[in-house]
Amino acid sequence: MNKKILKRFDSLRLEGEKARSNVIRPGSTIIQVGSATCENAAGAREIREEFRKHIASSGRADIVLHDVGCTGRCSLEPIVGILRPGERPVKYQQVSREGVHRIFTDHVLHGQPVAELILDGTQKSGSRYEILFCRGERCGNLAARGLQARLRERLEQRGVGADVVAVQGVNFADMCVGESKFQGGHFLVRPGNHLYRVASDADLERFIDEHLLADRPVQELIVQEQPIGQNFFELYGDISFFNRQSRIALRNSGIIDPTSLPEYLNAGGFHSLARVLAAGDPDGVIAELSASKLRGRGGGGFPTGSKWQMARKEPGGEKYIICNADEGDPGAFMDRSMLEGDPFSVVEGMIIGGFAIGASRGFFYVRAEYPLAIERIENALAACRKHGLLGEDILGSGFSFDLEIRLGAGAFVCGEETALIHSIEGERGQPRIRPPYPSQSGLWGKPTVINNVETFANVPVILEHGAEWFRHIGSDKSGGTKVFALAGKVNHTGLVEVPIGTTLREIIMEIGGGCPKGKRFKAVQTGGPAGGCIPATHADLAVDYDTLTAMGTIMGSGGMIVMDEDDCMVDIAKFFMKFSADESCGKCTPCREGSKRMLEILERITAGEGREDDIAKLERLGLLMKRTSLCGLGRAAANPVLSTLRHYREEYAAHITEHRCPAKRCAALVRYSILADKCVGCTACARNCPANCIAGAAKKPHAIDPERCIKCGRCFRVCRFGAVERN
Amino acid sequence: MSRFQPTNACQRQAIDESRATLPADIVDYIQKVEGQPHPESQLISVLHKIQRHYGYLDRAHMDAVAHLLGVPAAKVSGVATFYHFFRLTPRGKYVISVCMGTACYVKGADKVLEKIREELGIDFGETTRDGLFSLEEARCLGTCGLAPVLMINDEVHAKVSPDKVPALLERYAAQP
Numbered sequence: 001m002n003k004k005i006l007k008r009f010d011s012l013r014l015e016g017e018k019a020r021s022n023v024i025r026p027g028s029t030i031i032q033v034g035s036a037t038c039e040n041a042a043g044a045r046e047i048r049e050e051f052r053k054h055i056a057s058s059g060r061a062d063i064v065l066h067d068v069g070c071t072g073r074c075s076l077e078p079i080v081g082i083l084r085p086g087e088r089p090v091k092y093q094q095v096s097r098e099g100v101h102r103i104f105t106d107h108v109l110h111g112q113p114v115a116e117l118i119l120d121g122t123q124k125s126g127s128r129y130e131i132l133f134c135r136g137e138r139c140g141n142l143a144a145r146g147l148q149a150r151l152r153e154r155l156e157q158r159g160v161g162a163d164v165v166a167v168q169g170v171n172f173a174d175m176c177v178g179e180s181k182f183q184g185g186h187f188l189v190r191p192g193n194h195l196y197r198v199a200s201d202a203d204l205e206r207f208i209d210e211h212l213l214a215d216r217p218v219q220e221l222i223v224q225e226q227p228i229g230q231n232f233f234e235l236y237g238d239i240s241f242f243n244r245q246s247r248i249a250l251r252n253s254g255i256i257d258p259t260s261l262p263e264y265l266n267a268g269g270f271h272s273l274a275r276v277l278a279a280g281d282p283d284g285v286i287a288e289l290s291a292s293k294l295r296g297r298g299g300g301g302f303p304t305g306s307k308w309q310m311a312r313k314e315p316g317g318e319k320y321i322i323c324n325a326d327e328g329d330p331g332a333f334m335d336r337s338m339l340e341g342d343p344f345s346v347v348e349g350m351i352i353g354g355f356a357i358g359a360s361r362g363f364f365y366v367r368a369e370y371p372l373a374i375e376r377i378e379n380a381l382a383a384c385r386k387h388g389l390l391g392e393d394i395l396g397s398g399f400s401f402d403l404e405i406r407l408g409a410g411a412f413v414c415g416e417e418t419a420l421i422h423s424i425e426g427e428r429g430q431p432r433i434r435p436p437y438p439s440q441s442g443l444w445g446k447p448t449v450i451n452n453v454e455t456f457a458n459v460p461v462i463l464e465h466g467a468e469w470f471r472h473i474g475s476d477k478s479g480g481t482k483v484f485a486l487a488g489k490v491n492h493t494g495l496v497e498v499p500i501g502t503t504l505r506e507i508i509m510e511i512g513g514g515c516p517k518g519k520r521f522k523a524v525q526t527g528g529p530a531g532g533c534i535p536a537t538h539a540d541l542a543v544d545y546d547t548l549t550a551m552g553t554i555m556g557s558g559g560m561i562v563m564d565e566d567d568c569m570v571d572i573a574k575f576f577m578k579f580s581a582d583e584s585c586g587k588c589t590p591c592r593e594g595s596k597r598m599l600e601i602l603e604r605i606t607a608g609e610g611r612e613d614d615i616a617k618l619e620r621l622g623l624l625m626k627r628t629s630l631c632g633l634g635r636a637a638a639n640p641v642l643s644t645l646r647h648y649r650e651e652y653a654a655h656i657t658e659h660r661c662p663a664k665r666c667a668a669l670v671r672y673s674i675l676a677d678k679c680v681g682c683t684a685c686a687r688n689c690p691a692n693c694i695a696g697a698a699k700k701p702h703a704i705d706p707e708r709c710i711k712c713g714r715c716f717r718v719c720r721f722g723a724v725e726r727n
Numbered sequence: 728m729s730r731f732q733p734t735n736a737c738q739r740q741a742i743d744e745s746r747a748t749l750p751a752d753i754v755d756y757i758q759k760v761e762g763q764p765h766p767e768s769q770l771i772s773v774l775h776k777i778q779r780h781y782g783y784l785d786r787a788h789m790d791a792v793a794h795l796l797g798v799p800a801a802k803v804s805g806v807a808t809f810y811h812f813f814r815l816t817p818r819g820k821y822v823i824s825v826c827m828g829t830a831c832y833v834k835g836a837d838k839v840l841e842k843i844r845e846e847l848g849i850d851f852g853e854t855t856r857d858g859l860f861s862l863e864e865a866r867c868l869g870t871c872g873l874a875p876v877l878m879i880n881d882e883v884h885a886k887v888s889p890d891k892v893p894a895l896l897e898r899y900a901a902q903p
Contacts, residue, residue, distance in 0.1 A: 038870045041883035074872020330828030333869035368775065368812050369868060371881060405776055409810030410866065426770035426798075428809040444765060487830035487871035494872050525829065559871075561829045575832055585809075 002278045002478055005395045009274035012387060012395075016262035022241075028062045031055075032081035034254065035371050036070035036340040038333075042077035043096070050100040051080075054108075055150075063108060069341020071254030072334075072495025073241060074487075076119060081235060082107050086401065088130060088191045089235050120239050127166040129212060132237045134186040135169045147185040151204050158208060165212055170233065170243035186223070193234040195223045223397055228461060231255050231267065232571040241492050244511050246473065248481045249297075249457045250497050253341030258376050261383040266343040270389060272460040273348050276355060277397040285356040286312060289459070291467035293479035298324055298415070298452030299527065299556040300632075300690045301478070301545035304459075307449055310439040311357040316445035321353045321362040322443065322450040324420060328367065328412040329528030332559035334483040334495055335453040339366070339373040342457070343380040347403065349456030351390065352463065354401040361402060365420055368407045377405055412529070412583035416631045419585065430587045431631035452557065454483055475501035475544045482543070488525075488561035489515045498543075505539040510560055519564040523647070527556025529576045529583075530636030531642025533569060552643040554636065568665035569648040570655055574602040576640035584634065591634025594625040598641060606666040610656035618644060664726050667711045671727060676701040678723035685715035685724060739769040745791040750780050767798050770806055772811060783814040800866050819854040821899050828867030831875040834838035835888075839875050842889035846896055859900060866901070 007360075024030060033039075033048045044530045048065065055063050064567050073079060076093035080103065083089045090113045092103055099117055106112045133148040148169055155165060184199035198204060205222055210216045229247050232255055236242040256263040265268070277287055290305025311319060323346060327335040341345060350362050366374050381403055384390040392400045406424050414429040421427035421443050442448025458480055462470045471479035483497045484507060491513035498507060506513070508524060515521050523533045526543075532553030534541065541547055545555050563572065581595040598621050601614050622638030622645075629635045645652060654660045661669040674685070674694075681699040691710045696702030704715070716724045733739040746754050746768045753776050760769045773796065777788050786808050793800040825840050843862060847855050854861040870876045873885035879899060887895070 037868075037883060038873055038885075041870055041873055041876065041885040072872075074870075077873070113765070327869065328866065330832075330867035331871050332828045332867070333871055336869040369865070407772065408812075409771055409775070410812035411810050412866065423766060423771065426768040426806070427802075428805055455740060485871060488833045493830075493874075528829070559829070561833060561871075563833060567833055572833075575829065614773075 002397065005278040005397050006274055008388075008395050009270065012270075012389075013265050016265035016697060018259070019262040020266050024064050025062070026064065027085050028064045029085065030064050030066050030081075030083040031108065032066045032068050032083065034070050034077060034079050035067045035258075037370070038074050038337075038338060039070050039079070040372075042094075044078040046097060047078055047080065047095050047100050050097050051104065054100065055102040056267050058104075058109065058621070066631075066688055067257050068255060069253045069258045070337055070495075071236065071242070071341075072250065073119070073239075073492070074335060074494040075492060079119060082113075083235075084108075086191060087111070088238075091236070091239070092117045093119040094522035103252060111144070120241060127162055127164060128511045129165045130190045130238060131165060131167045132188040132190070132233060132243065133140075133167060133169045134188075135171050137711070147198060147204070148187075150201060154201070154204055154208060159214060160208060168238075168243075170237055171246065188230065188233055189217075189236060190237065192217065193230065195227065195230055196221050197223050198654070215475045226268070228268075228465065241494070241511055241513075244506070245497050246481050246499055247497055248461055248470075248473070249338065249345075249454050249483050250341070250495065251461065252345060253337060253495075256342065258341050258343055259379050261344065261380075261387060264342070269344055269460070269462065272463040273351055273389070274395060275584065276352050276463060277395055277399060280397070280413045282312060282356045282358065285352060285463065288463060288467045289356075292470040293460045293467075293474065293477065294455065294458055294462060294470065295478045295545060296452060297454035297482065297557070299530065299554060301555060304451060304455055307390050307439055307451070308353065308356050310437070311359075311447040314440055316446065318359075318446045319357055319359040320443045320446055320448040321350055321357060321359045322420070322424070322448060323350055323362070323364045323453060323456055324415065324450050325364055325370075325373070325453050326364040326408045326415045326420060327370075327453075327557060328415045329530075329557050329559050330529060331485065331487055331525075331561045332557045333487075334558055336370050336373050336629045337495055338453050338457055338483075340376050343373075343376045344384075345457045345460060346453055347377075347380050347384060347390075349451075349459035349600070350403060350689045351394065351401055351450060352459050353451065353456065355396075355399055356361060357447070359449070360400055361404070363424055363443075364403060364405045365414070365424060366407060367404060368409055374405060374407070381405070389661065411585070412579075413585045413631070413633050416633055419631065420450065421448065427586075430585045431633070433630060441569040454558075473499045475499075475542065478545055482555070482558055484560045486560050486562065486577045488566070489519065489521075489564040490562040500544050501514050501542045503540050503542050504534065507543070507560070508539070512562065515562065519566065521562065521569060522565050523563045523569065525553075525561040525563065525572065526559065526641070527554035527636075527639070528559050529579045530554055530632065530639055531556050531559075533563070533647060534643075535574065536683060552646055553639060566663055566665065568606075568661050569644040569651050569664050570602065570606055570661075571663075573644045574606055577602055577637070580633070580637035584637070588628075588630035588634060590625045590628040591637060594621050594629070595635070595637050597621060598625075598638065602641070605652065605655045606661075607668045608655070608659045610652075610668075612656070613650070614656060615645065616651055667713075670711055670713075671706065672704055672711065672713070673706075673725050673727075674702050674704055675723050676724055678721050680721055680723070682721070684718045684720070688714050688718045690714065742794065745794040748787055748791040749777070750853070752837075753777060754795070757792075767796060770796060770798060770803065771810070773808060774803075778813060782818050783816055817854070820859050821879050822861045822863060824863045824865035824868070826865045826868045826869060826874070826876045826878070828865075828874075830871035831867075834874040836875040838889050839877065839887050839892060842892040842897070846893055860896070869874070 023038045078095050080092045102114050106114050149221050188195050208220050228251050232247045252267050256267050286305050286308045294304045295301040325335050345403050408414050413431045414423045416431045419429040419431040438448040474480045478500050481497050481499050486496050487493045496511050521536045523535050525533050534551050548555050579600045581599045584591045584595050586592045622642045626637045654662050664670050679701040686694040693705040693708035694702050716726050760766045789803045790800050791804045849862050851864045876885050
């Protein structure tokens with residue numbers, strides 16, 4: 001163990017702490033505003049400016065505006081957090097300019113939260129304290145549940161009511177870091193961010209007597225080392241969307257300022273790197289990663305430890321490490337969010353990777369469509385270079401490593417690793433046959449490790465808290481959590497990080513809140529254009545790499561598009577096939593021709609011109625592409641069709657034989673007509689018809705001329721009497 | 728400065744002409760990467776810079792890049808046409824990128840698109856006659872939680888509906 005490195009790191013950390021406390025002085029009121037692409041699109045820039053003006057005109061030096069990344073509660077952005085000293089943090093949703101004024105005057109200045117703007121309507125109770133009981137698996141789930149019940153009983157016996165304390169159970173799977181087989185429970189007390197570890201009834205009594213009733217936290221029962229999720233739950237633990245999640249890869253997103261190295265250091269950042277460099281044992285790092293059962297988060301699910309091991313044992317001095325941030329799957333945005341919300345964690349993971357495999361140079365391959373993410377990475381790299389965390393002789397360890405950004409240019413196939421390598425080399429991004437694998441012969445023919453953003457973000461935490469802890473969070477075959485981007489027809493869209501092995505039902509119905517407008521949840525599409533659809537009847541499926549493969553889809557990078565009864569599965573399959581046909585690089589025939597012909601067949605089916613043998617043709621072509629395409633893109637391109645054929649064959653049949661679209665989505669197969677007994681002759685449909693094909697006098701039933709109808713559906717949407725029928 | 732070392736006055740003049748074709752900062756950038764390993768790998772970065780500067784990739788600029796970076800012109804054009812992000816024709820003052828990602832699609836991006844087409848009378852890849860708006864298809868802007876979205880230049884607009892389109896376009900058209 002090289003003590004000099006650790007000492008140098010400590011002085012860096014102290015420097016960071018000083019820099020941070022100069023910005024956020026103790027006792028300040030903090031106004032947190034999200035700053036990420038999605039937050040900005042929702043108006044975060046304007047409200048930040050508005051807060052800045054309010055702070056300036058109040059003349060108060062103890063009110064600080066703090067930029068944080070995005071927490072992933074997309075549908076309710078922009079989100080603002082108000083942290084007054086000694087009080088529970090309050091988060092507000094969909095804050096507008098007027099909202100800023102009310103929040104600032106009522107809450108920031110006068111301590112009265114604006115109830116109707118509070119995120120998810122939380123903090124309804126006026127309790128002074130809030131206790132969040134961990135229901136995580138590790139330290140004895142049952143023991144914790146028993147303790148929670150006993151605490152409730154005791155509070156009742158002692159007559160401590162809801163005005164003093166509110167208790168709820170939450171799912172942090174990561175509170176018990178650093179211990180094993182503890183037969184007790186953990187709970188977080190807000191405000192104050194005190195994490196308690198309790199085992200007996202006597203501990204509970206002491207907690208009630210001293211902390212709740214006398215306002216003296218019981219130091220002996222408080223956990224001193226800071227577990228990974230603590231700061232997140234201190235801020236967001238009262239919100240059900242968040243407190244069912246386990247924040248590991250997203251540990252800092254929405255908490256720290258993503259542009260500030262001091263804040264990352266303060267959150268425990270770069271400690272793993274310092275320890276790894278001080279120990280000087282690359283094989284140890286790889287062994288730890290292998291033991292953690294971390295699998296590639298970009299979609300392939302290849303064990304990260306094995307990949308690193310392969311590159312490490314290749315001879316030769318020149319090796320490379322690449323972060324694949326070419327998040328091309330439509331419907332996936334976790335990489336963008338991580339890079340915008342916590343870029344330093346990815347950088348740290350990459351430096352550790354470089355050390356482990358023996359690389360001295362690395363690349364970020366980022367989509368050009370993510371300008372803010374690129375800016376944040378650039379900023380992070382500059383800060384790291386300035387403080388000796390990148391470049392020559394990192395932290396005085398003798399290890400030199402630097403990172404460079406390379407931009408993609410909108411080619412989906414560049415997510416495939418050999419195509420990505422060609423793109424970095426300045427070539428057309430076309431894949432090549434493997435083997436040799438990049439870990440043997442990659443960039444410029446040298447051993448190269450390519451990992452996804454999320455994979456790298458997990459590395460520092462695994463080394464900090466140990467493989468055993470990480471493995472325990474996930475399933476038998478893969479450790480840790482997975483971040484999913486939940487979008488489509490779901491109430492709470494956003495980023496959801498849950499242990500691998502969590503069921504679809506929990507993700508979509510409980511965290512996501514089900515489909516909007518009371519519609520029926522029909523299917524979920526995972527894995528983007530390379531994935532498939534899982535019907536609602538399989539909602540109890542535990543999400544893991546292997547279970548998804550068995551369902552004919554893939555984990556992919558983690559996009560989850562929820563679909564309801566209005567979505568037509570043939571149409572969705574057509575959508576993805578169009579994507580794949582557009583994005584096929586053209587190098588190999590099965591993918592280039594296969595995707596085009598499959599698209600033609602699907603277009604024909606949705607246009608009502610399907611032929612008897614089309615289903616058989618689709619299956620044959622799909623299997624051919626799967627078996628003979630050169631790269632992963634072609635091999636997986638048929639998945640959306642094959643999986644919908646497997647689960648929704650009758651929908652295809654209805655299109656072909658009955659010329660009917662059961663979901664009423666395919667325009668060519670839908671007919672509009674007016675029910676004379678319901679029509680009151682309000683003329684709304686006729687006035688709105690762009691084709692002028694609705695006739696009828698005022699107050700008399702109208703009629704649609706089916707010959708001229710362009711099936712735009714506008715009459716159906718504007719009719720308030722339910723007189724327009726669609727079938 | 729080029730990997731291709733000029734040996735006579737004629738070649739030197741050709742190099743000078745290529746340098747004069749490109750903006751000075753891009754010429755400097757090429758010169759900088761010349762000294763680093765694998766300078767030809769910077770081709771895509773250089774094309775990004777040109778597109779940022781001019782809004783598109785002109786034939787003359789691509790030829791100059793080929794000349795200065797020492798890569799065949801055929802390769803430059805091969806790369807420029809392979810990647811969707813690069814345009815070979817000038818674009819309007821405001822580029823409207825309508826996200827056609829899955830989440831936007833299921834939330835009705837096609838209807839928003841239809842409305843824009845109707846309002847501007849242009850299709851994907853086209854520019855309005857007055858040079859004000861260009862229409863493009865975006866793959867996925869990664870803002871799926873706020874679908875459907877579209878981006879006008881660098882500004883992302885969330886939860887767009889067909890009836891919001893006219894006012895939105897109006898706002899840009901009215902800007903000086």
